[in-house]
Amino acid sequence: MREPGVVIAGCGAISAVGCGLEPLLAALKNNSSGLRAMEKFSAPRFQSNIVGAVPENGWGERPREPGWAGQSVATTAREDARPTRTDNSAWWLATEALTQARAAAEEILQKISAARTGLVLSTTKANITALELISENRSCSETARRHLQANLLAEDLAQAFGAHGPVQTVSVACVSGLIAISQAAKIIQRGEADAVFVVGVDALSEFVVAGFTALKALDPLGCRPFDAARCGLSPGEAGAAIVLVRDDFAPAAKIKIRAFGGSNDANHLTGPSRDGSGLAQAIRVALAAAKFSPTEIDFVHAHGTGTPYNDAMESLALQTIFGDAGPPVSGAKGMLGHTLGAAGVIETICCVLAMQNNFLPGTPRLDSPADGTPKNLLREPRLDVRVKNILKLNTGFGGMNGALILSHG
Amino acid sequence: MDKISITAASVVAEADLKSARLGQRFGRLDLSSQLALLAVAELKINFAEFANGRVGIVFAASAGSLATDVNFWNGRHGVGGPSPTLFAYTLPSAAVGEIAIHFKLTGPDLCFVGDGKNLLREAADLIRRGETDACVCIFCEAVTADCGKIISTAPVAAAHAVLVRRGEGIVELREFDRDFKALCALISQSKSAV
Numbered sequence: 010m011r012e013p014g015v016v017i018a019g020c021g022a023i024s025a026v027g028c029g030l031e032p033l034l035a036a037l038k039n040n041s042s043g044l045r046a047m048e049k050f051s052a053p054r055f056q057s058n059i060v061g062a063v064p065e066n067g068w069g070e071r072p073r074e075p076g077w078a079g080q081s082v083a084t085t086a087r088e089d090a091r092p093t094r095t096d097n098s099a100w101w102l103a104t105e106a107l108t109q110a111r112a113a114a115e116e117i118l119q120k121i122s123a124a125r126t127g128l129v130l131s132t133t134k135a136n137i138t139a140l141e142l143i144s145e146n147r148s149c150s151e152t153a154r155r156h157l158q159a160n161l162l163a164e165d166l167a168q169a170f171g172a173h174g175p176v177q178t179v180s181v182a183c184v185s186g187l188i189a190i191s192q193a194a195k196i197i198q199r200g201e202a203d204a205v206f207v208v209g210v211d212a213l214s215e216f217v218v219a220g221f222t223a224l225k226a227l228d229p230l231g232c233r234p235f236d237a238a239r240c241g242l243s244p245g246e247a248g249a250a251i252v253l254v255r256d257d258f259a260p261a262a263k264i265k266i267r268a269f270g271g272s273n274d275a276n277h278l279t280g281p282s283r284d285g286s287g288l289a290q291a292i293r294v295a296l297a298a299a300k301f302s303p304t305e306i307d308f309v310h311a312h313g314t315g316t317p318y319n320d321a322m323e324s325l326a327l328q329t330i331f332g333d334a335g336p337p338v339s340g341a342k343g344m345l346g347h348t349l350g351a352a353g354v355i356e357t358i359c360c361v362l363a364m365q366n367n368f369l370p371g372t373p374r375l376d377s378p379a380d381g382t383p384k385n386l387l388r389e390p391r392l393d394v395r396v397k398n399i400l401k402l403n404t405g406f407g408g409m410n411g412a413l414i415l416s417h418g
Numbered sequence: 419m420d421k422i423s424i425t426a427a428s429v430v431a432e433a434d435l436k437s438a439r440l441g442q443r444f445g446r447l448d449l450s451s452q453l454a455l456l457a458v459a460e461l462k463i464n465f466a467e468f469a470n471g472r473v474g475i476v477f478a479a480s481a482g483s484l485a486t487d488v489n490f491w492n493g494r495h496g497v498g499g500p501s502p503t504l505f506a507y508t509l510p511s512a513a514v515g516e517i518a519i520h521f522k523l524t525g526p527d528l529c530f531v532g533d534g535k536n537l538l539r540e541a542a543d544l545i546r547r548g549e550t551d552a553c554v555c556i557f558c559e560a561v562t563a564d565c566g567k568i569i570s571t572a573p574v575a576a577a578h579a580v581l582v583r584r585g586e587g588i589v590e591l592r593e594f595d596r597d598f599k600a601l602c603a604l605i606s607q608s609k610s611a612v
Contacts (some may be wrong), residue, residue, distance in 0.1 A: 054499070084482045133509055135482070135531075140491055143568060157481055158569060159510075160532030178531040180482060180510040182600070188528065195543060216491060220451055220505035271526030271549075272471060273518040287524065290471055294526075406506060407515025 012198040014256035017264045018117045019149035019417075021109025024247040024345050025061035028068070029109060033355075034362050040390055041370040042344050043245050044231045049215070049292070059087030059231035061245025061346020062213050068094060079301040096153035098212040099136040099162065102248025102351075107170055107208055110146035110250035117259045118204060118252070122180065129315040131209040132341045132350035133182060137249030146376035168206060182405025183312070184271070185209070186249070186353020187200020187413045189268035193253045201356045204254045209354030213246040219351070224279065227359055232315030234340045234372055235324070235386055237379040242314045246336070249355035266362055267414040268301075274408030280318055281404055285326030288402065291410040292330050299414045301398065306336050306414070308327040308369055309383075310360050310401045313340025314347055319404065324382045332381075336400075338385040353403045357413065360399045364417040368392045419574035423587025424580045427605035428460035432575035440520065448486040449575060450479055450560040451516040457577035458517050458554055465521050467502040474525040475514050476541045479558045480574075482510040482531040483539045485565040492564070513558060525550050533557075534578070534598035541582040542591050552583035557598050578602035 022029070025043025026036040036043065043061055050058040094101050095328055111118065136156035142149040148181070156162040163178040175196050179189040187207040193205035209216075221227050228241035248292060253266065272294065273285035281287070296303060309331075311323055341359050348355055363370055369391040378386050401413040430453060438444060438456045447455065454477065464471060490504040504597035506512060518527065526549055528540055534557030541553035558577045566573045578599050582591065588605050 134487075137487065140484075140487055140568070144491055154568070157484060158531070160530075163532075177536060179529065179556050180531050181514070181529045182509050182511050187601055192528075192540075193535055199543065216487070216508075219494060220502075220508060222492070223500050223502035223505050225502075273475070273515070273524050275518040275522050276525045278512065278515050278519065290524065293551050298549075405511075406509055407511050407527075409515070410509065 015194040015197045015253050015266045016256045016259050017251055017361055018114030018254045018259045018262050018263035019110045019252040020361055021106040021113065021250045022247065022355050022358050023063060023067065023105045024355060025063060025245055026344060028105060029065060030362065034343055034366065037362060037370040038368060038390055040373050042373040044346055050218050055218050056093055056225060057227035057243065059243050060213055061243060061348065063246060066400045095141055096138060096149050097136050097156055098138060099210050101157055102246065103208050103210040106248035106250035107166065107206060110252050111170060114252040117254055120258055121203045123171045123173040125174055126172045127176060127196050127205040128163060128167040128172040129177045129179060129189045129193045129205055129207050130159060130166060131157050131179050131185040131354055132211055133180055133185060134214065134217060135159035135162050137214045138212060141215055146225040170206060172206055173198040177299055180350065181409050182353055182407050183349055184403045184405045184411040185350045185410040187269065187401065187403050187411035188271065190251065190266060190353065190357060190413060193324055194266040194352055197253060197255050200226055203258060204252060207251045207253060207354060208359040209249040209351035211246060211349040211351050213244060218244050219220055226316060228315055231344055231374060233374045233376065234313035234315040234343050235320050235378055235382045236375050237377045239315045239317060239320060239379065242316055243346040247351040247355045249346060249351045249358055251354060251358065263418045265416045265418060267416040268295045268298035270298060270412045272410045276408055279406050281322040283322065285322045285329060287408060288323060288326035288404055288410040289329040291412040292326065292400065295412040295414050302329050306398050306400045307396045308336050308399045309338040310356055310399060311338050311340040312403045313342055315342060321381060323402065327383050333384060334387055337369050337385045337387050337391065338383040339370050341370065341374040343372060357401055360401055360415055364396050364399065367395050369394050369396065420584050421586060422582060422584055422591045422603055424589045424591065424605065425583055426463060426581040427585035427602045428457050428579045429579050429602050429606045430457045430460055446503065447516055450483065450486065450558050451507060451513040452574065453575060453577035454513035454556045454558045455516050455520055457556055457579035458521065461579055461581050463581055465523060468551055471524045472551040473523045474527065474544050474553040475517055475523055476528045476537050476553050476555045477514045478530040478532060478534045478537055479510045480533065481561050481565060481569060481585060482568065483508050483512065485560045485562040488564045488593055504585040537598055538582065538591055538596065539594035545582065552581060555580050555582060
């Protein structure tokens with residue numbers, strides 16, 4: 010029996026370039042960067058204070074999730090348990106993005122019951138801020154503490170947004186977002202739900218910046234993906250949400266989740282395989298699942314962290330699959346920073362915006378491409394280009410690789 | 419449609435870690451990775467019989483990486499700051515990476531935070547879709563005393579694992595809403611009895 014198709018019915022995002030899809034689209038078209046210096050991440054405690062933080066005026070007044078007081082989310086019903094930006098920015102980011110995405114898909118979602126609506130959360134650290142507060146005996150709401158556990162964050166999001174179907178919490182390092190999208194599509198294809206909210210979230214925290222500082226993985230000048238002078242990543246934060254639905258509920262929706270491929274390098278916990286073979290394997294699996302040849306890919310949206318090893322590995326993988334005449338390639342981390350569990354979701358939204366608006370994004374903060382990087386690496390956006398098939402890549406600690414193919418009908 | 423079955427199961431607890439012989443790196447892994455790696459080793463599977471890239475790992479951690487998160491963050495005031503080694507284990511999926519490295523498993527990975535209710539369904543789905551020929555499923559509980567205080571949970575250190583593959587086995591997978599831990603324990607006990 011043919012599995013149903015899965016299409017994108019709505020998106021939402023909050024990130025270093027602002028709140029909503031409009032600032033994200035503008036940044037993509039202008040090739041601008043949201044990276045900036047933040048005093049709290051300065052030396053000597055941290056290796057770099059250049060981060061992809063949501064701008065001060067970009068947060069909105071408070072979480073806008075529906076039914077805040079009316080829903081029976083036990084731990085959030087009390088006023089004193091309500092999360093704040095200070096103690097639970099993960100919840101804030103997630104609810105902002107999901108509110109936007111749900112509004113964009115409202116007409117379609119009216120045809121689908123809550124019982125047939127699921128949610129897949131992608132995160133690496135959930136509300137890790139609560140651990141920082143608790144360890145210093147600072148004020149921390151009951152909900153913020155609860156959302157240290159990613160699965161409880163997912164449950165509360167599902168309840169607050171009326172997703173009473175299957176709920177999953179995916180945490181596969183920086184590939185989490187792509188795997189969450191793949192899982193959501195599978196839930197629909199298996200007939201377990203008609204709509205699934207995919208939410209990617211990770212907030213900036215001292216915990217994460219201290220960790221990457223310990224690994225000496227940050228670029229003091231801010232990340233420069235694929236650049237000859239690149240020397241590390243820049244942490245970022247984001248909330249990103251995509252509403253996926255079964256295609257017969259949304260005949261006008263044009264962007265389809267075509268295929269996913271995953272693999273593991275089985276090589277090193279924090280470093281990628283040097284030859285790119287693991288990522289190449291994931292791409293091959295995705296191409297085979299889509300029944301595509303490499304020439305059918307019009308554009309590759311790369312992981313592109315800005316670390317020397319990642320970008321070199323990714324370039325080798327692309328060379329292996331596409332050879333010298335590969336499709337255009339670019340990456341968004343010079344604009345958004347590395348948003349970890351949100352990365353796959355918000356970068357997929359970048360691809361959706363490119364497809365919908367007929368352009369290819371550039372690679373912000375790339376100045377001089379390093380030797381061995383893809384020949385068709387885009388420094389600047391390319392406008393007036395119709396894109397049919399995009400390959401979106403992410404890789405992560407633990408050797409994980411993911412390759413997602415989106416198709417524009 | 420071909421049958422999909424569980425062909426091996428194991429249960430390990432913290433006490434079992436002392437006698438584990440899994441290489442020099444084993445002692446440097448975090449608790450979750452040690453438990454998960456040992457549980458997979460106890461399945462006693464010859465993974466070389468599978469083609470490269472055809473074994474997946476489907477993992478769930480009851481409390482994510484919170485126990486290691488607490489250890490890492492408690493070390494922030496130490497000499498040299500927080501440990502870079504521990505930071506790598508502050509991802510719930512670190513154990514998946516360690517299993518992949520140790521057993522050279524290059525297939526697809528899934529990692530969930532929370533209970534193990536999705537494990538068998540997702541493993542069977544990967545096999546049915548032809549993405550893998552087999553999957554190792556692991557449910558890991560690693561809650562230390564410090565971690566347990568924060569999330570009001572009793573300390574626990576255990577891992578349950580099964581191998582799921584196409585064909586005949588100990589238990590055929592037809593429905594998936596089964597208690598993963600109870601199923602592992604049942605199969606492990608029946609094997610011991612034999």
